[in-house]
Amino acid sequence: MRIVFLNVWHGKIEQALTSYLQQKAPTTDIFCFQEADGDLQYLCAQALPEYDVYTDRKFITSTNDFAQTTYVRKDITVISSGSILKDHPRAGLGLYVEIKTGEERLFVCNFHGMSRPVDKLDNPDRILQTTTLLEFFKNEKQVVIGGDFNVFPETNSIQMFSARDYHDLINEYGITNTRNRYVWERYPDTKQYYSDYVFLSPAVRCLKFTVPSNEVSDHLPLELEIAD
Numbered sequence: 001m002r003i004v005f006l007n008v009w010h011g012k013i014e015q016a017l018t019s020y021l022q023q024k025a026p027t028t029d030i031f032c033f034q035e036a037d038g039d040l041q042y043l044c045a046q047a048l049p050e051y052d053v054y055t056d057r058k059f060i061t062s063t064n065d066f067a068q069t070t071y072v073r074k075d076i077t078v079i080s081s082g083s084i085l086k087d088h089p090r091a092g093l094g095l096y097v098e099i100k101t102g103e104e105r106l107f108v109c110n111f112h113g114m115s116r117p118v119d120k121l122d123n124p125d126r127i128l129q130t131t132t133l134l135e136f137f138k139n140e141k142q143v144v145i146g147g148d149f150n151v152f153p154e155t156n157s158i159q160m161f162s163a164r165d166y167h168d169l170i171n172e173y174g175i176t177n178t179r180n181r182y183v184w185e186r187y188p189d190t191k192q193y194y195s196d197y198v199f200l201s202p203a204v205r206c207l208k209f210t211v212p213s214n215e216v217s218d219h220l221p222l223e224l225e226i227a228d
Helices: 014-027 040-047 124-136 156-163
Strands: 002-007 030-034 051-061 064-073 078-084 093-101 104-112 143-148 196-200 206-210 222-226
Touching: 002 104, 002 143, 002 196, 014 040, 030 040, 030 093, 030 104, 030 143, 040 064, 051 078, 051 093, 064 093, 064 104, 078 104, 078 124, 093 124, 104 124, 124 156, 143 222, 156 196, 196 222
Parallel strands: 002 030, 104 143
Antiparallel strands: 002 222, 030 064, 051 064, 078 093, 093 104, 143 196, 206 222
16 A cells, blocks of 8 residues: 655645646555645646545644645545544644555544744644544554654654654654755755654554655655555
8 A cells, every 4th residue: 555645835836746646646545635725625636536535624823724635545445534633722633544454444644733833842732742643543553644743853742653662764764854945945044854754553564665855845755655
């Protein structure tokens, strides 16, 4: 099974993003998008017609507005879907789908964390985000959690996943950044390299993980292949 996580930056780089989706659609089972508002819905309707759409939105402020959309190939059985942290006023949003894979169930969670403060360091609200995600899935065997967490790798917010035996693919695959020039040129004095992550519960076996350096957004795609 192939899954792509990407903060699509509201579809601002429309032509490049459309080309990327058209290229990846034939071999991708699930797309998990953050900042998927504005013209992005129309763009994806054209580029991803063979997918069912799961979406939710949570507005806190203009700088913390969470619009998540998950596209699941129509031939995949979705058992359930829902949101995590929807009602918490100082946290981001998780959008999950529970799908059938053979005789097993797999949860795929599309997450976007609080962007403020911009230091990307721990604070009580970011710790709460991680704690809530881990507690929500604590009794589930197969879980994939990914997206734009808006925190650095060395924070407790990220290290807590490893402490619960999740595989941190950004760390394990030696990924050096998940951003590109579109954000670095906007903030040259605070050049930040990390924001996006994928975590796998111990029962999920990773076959391939890549973060291609491209310019379809101000974030890089996280491309995952796991054993069915």
